Amino acid sequence: MRLFKRLFFIVAIILLITVVGFVVWASNPLGPMPEALEAMQSDSQVQVTEDSWITFQPAGAQPDTGLVIYPGGRVDPRSYAPIAHEIASQGYLAVIVPMPLNLAVFGSERAQEVIAAHPEIQYWAIGGHSLGGAMAARFAYKHPAAVQGLDLWAAYPASSDDLSGQDLQVVYQIGSLDGLGTGQGVQETRHLLPPDTIFITIEGGNHSQFGWYGDQPGDAEATISREEQQAQVLQATLQLLAGLQ
Numbered sequence: 001m002r003l004f005k006r007l008f009f010i011v012a013i014i015l016l017i018t019v020v021g022f023v024v025w026a027s028n029p030l031g032p033m034p035e036a037l038e039a040m041q042s043d044s045q046v047q048v049t050e051d052s053w054i055t056f057q058p059a060g061a062q063p064d065t066g067l068v069i070y071p072g073g074r075v076d077p078r079s080y081a082p083i084a085h086e087i088a089s090q091g092y093l094a095v096i097v098p099m100p101l102n103l104a105v106f107g108s109e110r111a112q113e114v115i116a117a118h119p120e121i122q123y124w125a126i127g128g129h130s131l132g133g134a135m136a137a138r139f140a141y142k143h144p145a146a147v148q149g150l151d152l153w154a155a156y157p158a159s160s161d162d163l164s165g166q167d168l169q170v171v172y173q174i175g176s177l178d179g180l181g182t183g184q185g186v187q188e189t190r191h192l193l194p195p196d197t198i199f200i201t202i203e204g205g206n207h208s209q210f211g212w213y214g215d216q217p218g219d220a221e222a223t224i225s226r227e228e229q230q231a232q233v234l235q236a237t238l239q240l241l242a243g244l245q
Helices: 002-026 034-039 077-089 111-117 131-142 182-192 226-242
Strands: 046-050 054-058 065-070 093-096 123-129 149-153 169-175 198-202
Touching (some): 046 077, 054 077, 065 077, 065 111, 065 131, 065 226, 077 226, 123 131, 131 149, 169 182, 169 226, 198 226
Parallel strands (some): 065 093, 065 123, 123 149, 149 169
Antiparallel strands (some): 046 054
8 A cells, every 4th residue: 555655646746747747838829929929009090999809900990800819839818919910000900819828729619609708790700819719710610600701820620620622712822941840731631621722832931920929839931021021911901801791
């Protein structure tokens, strides 16, 4: 019994250390860069509010189309403020959803709260970066009546989330220099997306420049600026939103 108690105690300590280490790691996300913090400020075109999520509302307008954005894994949600701000300046509602422990796998259903809070929005798209995009795809799979569009930024659906038969407009965007293996993943999961999915490769772009959180370990170096990559992502996203109406 003494040996058993000792082994139990040792295992419990190891598990505790592992859990604490994971929580500390997840609670220290990448970003945001100064440009992202600047985009968190309201201006004459966009009203920014921050409560349970970060909302970018066109000033003096009532949009009927919105985009829910799920952040990448272990990335500060504010790191996506610049593109959300730009989307709102073009007349759309944009909402960035913070995640438990900065990991969307623990909050894939949170878009439901956003959609319920905005009954004025008639058309919804959901999107996200990396892990956030995968969980956005999961939400679209589980709630086909809730969203009409899916915007994947260097992300692809899990094998269990077959969207190929859904009436869903999908745009998949990836940098040609993505160093985290996303390109290979999407090739293996293309059959899970609708046949009319639009695939966009951003030449010279990488994984990290879909947000404003700096360089991500393991990523390749981009040969275009973050501003140029963001401009291309914004253009494709706006085309998706415009096509939902």
